[in-house]
Amino acid sequence: TQLLEQSPQFLSIQEGENLTVYCNSSSVFSSLQWYRQEPGEGPVLLVTVVTGGEVKKLKRLTFQFGDARKDSSLHITAAQPGDTGLYLCAGERDTGNQFYFGTGTSLTVIP
Amino acid sequence: DAMVIQNPRYQVTQFGKPVTLSCSQTLNHNVMYWYQQKSSQAPKLLFHYYDKDFNNEADTPDNFQSRRPNTSFCFLDIRSPGLGDAAMYLCATSRGSGGFYEQYFGPGTRLTVT
Numbered sequence: 001t002q003l004l005e006q007s008p009q010f011l012s013i014q015e016g017e018n019l020t021v022y023c024n025s026s027s028v029f030s031s032l033q034w035y036r037q038e039p040g041e042g043p044v045l046l047v048t049v050v051t052g053g054e055v056k057k058l059k060r061l062t063f064q065f066g067d068a069r070k071d072s073s074l075h076i077t078a079a080q081p082g083d084t085g086l087y088l089c090a091g092e093r094d095t096g097n098q099f100y101f102g103t104g105t106s107l108t109v110i111p
Numbered sequence: 112d113a114m115v116i117q118n119p120r121y122q123v124t125q126f127g128k129p130v131t132l133s134c135s136q137t138l139n140h141n142v143m144y145w146y147q148q149k150s151s152q153a154p155k156l157l158f159h160y161y162d163k164d165f166n167n168e169a170d171t172p173d174n175f176q177s178r179r180p181n182t183s184f185c186f187l188d189i190r191s192p193g194l195g196d197a198a199m200y201l202c203a204t205s206r207g208s209g210g211f212y213e214q215y216f217g218p219g220t221r222l223t224v225t
Contacts, residue, residue, distance in 0.1 A: 031209070033213075041216075042115070042217050042219055043214075048211070050211075092209060098159065098208065101146075101153040101154050101155070103153055
């Protein structure tokens with residue numbers, strides 16, 4: 001059973017466009033992390049959100065944690081080719097202390 | 112400077128021939144994780160160590176074992192690799208468990224089973 005579903009699974013856009021990636025679950029998470037993974041490398045942490053309704057910004061990236069702490073979104077403004085990669089959300093369950101990754105969104109930004 | 116090191120980066124083994132992947136860290140972190148990642152999929156947690164305490168995920172096959180002889184090193188042993196075990200294996204560390212602790216990933220070992 002996949003706890004965290006991401007959409008879309010694949011996304012190909014032109015440089016300069018905006019996009020939003022969604023991470024959804026029926027379970028409540030005490031915290032949620034977003035990672036970016038480039039081909040042949042391990043994931044790198046972008047942000048951790050812990051409070052329902054929390055919004056964090058990292059340059060052109062905006063992360064939001066849902067009020068009920070069951071979902072999250074990642075919005076990228078004016079995408080650049082350097083944003084290309086696999087975006088992963090990872091949630092920590094209330095009842096446990098390990099992170100479980102979502103299904104992933106593969107983003108390609110075309111110059 | 113590399114903080115989580117995985118060797119080798121590429122490993123080829125034969126069907127049924129035992130193989131060991133290694134991970135070392137220079138961060139002195141308490142927790143070490145092993146993930147399996149198949150092509151275009153998200154990493155799947157296999158098990159983790161909090162210090163010497165081993166925690167196995169319920170759906171991790173018995174074919175996968177792990178050892179952590181000291182803080183710095185952790186090994187993944189695949190006793191009888193099958194074709195379905197071909198994947199990228201990622202090692203990660205964190206100072207503690209939970210949302211306040213970042214996981215640091217190594218570059219991975221890509222395992223091919225022939």
